[in-house]
Amino acid sequence: MKKVILFTLLALGVWPVFGQQESQKAETTAEIAVMAPPSLLQRLKIAPVASAEIGETLHLPGRVMLNEHRVARVGPSVSGRVTDVTAFVGQNVRQGQHLGTINSTELSIAQAAYLKAKTQMNLRRLAVDRARRLLEADVISRAELHERESELTEVEVELRASADQLAVMGMSEEAIRRLSSSGQIDSVIPVTATLSGTVIEREISIGQIAQPADDLFTVADLSEVWVVAEAPEQQAYLVETGGNAEVQIPALPGQKITGTVIYVADIVNPSTRTVTVRMEVKNPERKIKPEMLATMVIHRPRITSLNIPSKAVVRTGDRDYVFVQDSENQFILTPVSLGPDLGGLRRVIAGLTEGQRIVVDGAFHLNNERIRKELE
Structure with missing residues (x-):
């Protein structure tokens, strides 16, 4: 019978809209009512949505890196044989200082x-x-x-x-x-430092043939370093160029290190779904070493907004929901838009208004009750 009806509709030029009706039905059932039995109702904790002052803090794992603006890779300006080497790894050198000699x-x-x-x-x-x-x-x-x-x-x-x-x-x-x-x-020409700093790499020995493309020495100014971290894409909006940040380095416990955020990437890394963040840190005593593990801590100013406990949130599919009390024992599963978890609280972006009573503890059990009823 269904085949006959479908054939008749096609013959009349009318296309069936079953899929559209199902889609509309799914949209209208975004908010689902759930009845809580007395035994479960006693376990639920209900409280109104209220405003509170909250500060947002990010802890981003990262590491210390060389400041690429203060690194020079020194090579010969002409092909020739190395006849003398006067600089070694760890040596502090001045700009223009003689590092080696080439006979060309x-x-x-x-x-x-x-x-x-x-x-x-x-x-x-x-x-x-x-x-x-x-x-x-x-x-x-x-x-x-x-x-x-x-x-x-x-x-x-x-x-x-x-x-x-x-x-x-x-x-x-x-x-x-x-x-x-x-x-x-005079066929002898010196290799000289183009930057004042510390020799951190040396790829030269007497007698070798050096080419202009070779990096014989790497000189770095370590009085200033970078800390590079990766921010999850959902939290990248909290990081701003020019803002202050702290650095926690396990190898330097108890030391308060601060710096300035100088770069926030414009694109998201598709492999890690993170955004690269870079900050500049002064290092006058050279205690901060490149490649040290570090945590970048970014504090945002405290703001007043609607907040709900993280325990009140139910994750279904790819959306967040809360149970809003409709009557004494009936609750509505309501979709909401929330900020990231900040110390057990989540900022309400959309979906709730101040004063609405929601389940703040026991939402997980109420959601299980909903699923059980749907299966029945």
Whole structure:
């Protein structure tokens, strides 16, 4: 009979709406009435929804990391063989300090090209001066003078390019001037610190061939470090850039460490469903070590809002519910929107009003009674 009715509806161009009716029925039954038997009613604790002052505090697990803005990875500016090493792990160095020495044939070739270009420039200048005198004596044409001046300009460009290449290879302006005045090639060039701090890594030994892509030393300024933590996506809204935070480090018990939140990620990590939070911490005594485990504690100002006990909440499916008292022994399972658990309380965002009486203890047993009746 059902097949005949369905065929008739399709023939008339009418589509059945059974699924829509079921959906509407599910929506209208979002609030479910539950009758509590006398034996259960005696076990329930009922209280009105009331406002209270509550402070929100986050405890986020994390670790100490280097401040990446205060880390320098030092390598050679030219390929060559290491002939000397003067810095070691744990040593404090200053910006510009000599860390090692490289002997480079590439540098020798570049210096030779520079000296050759300088010699050619001097010869072209002499040729231009001679051409000017000959032009005044009406021996050559002005076109020939222009040709000599063009040749001088080309050589000057080559000289400047050679000087720039030497600078890229790590030679200072003073060293280039010395080379220009003495004409003596020096293939040895130092590896110098680009940041004042502590050498925390060393990947160099005498005799090895070093390339510009190699990181021979890592220098870090440890007077300031980062603490990086992961905030659950539901609580990320509580963290604001520029806010103050505390750090608890198990390896440094009893020490009060504070800092400033400098970064809150704009995206959620899809693997962990967390948001990265970073804070900056002063470390003048170097007691805080990178890779130490830490807990970031963020305090939010205390606010007055509607709050209910966490025990009053029943989780069904992917939503939170509470039982609102409708009569002496009847309760309505009501969907609510709540904030995170904060010390046994949850802030009411939507779904309840002040003064409504709800089950604050025993909601679990009342929900079991509801499930039992539904199964019957």
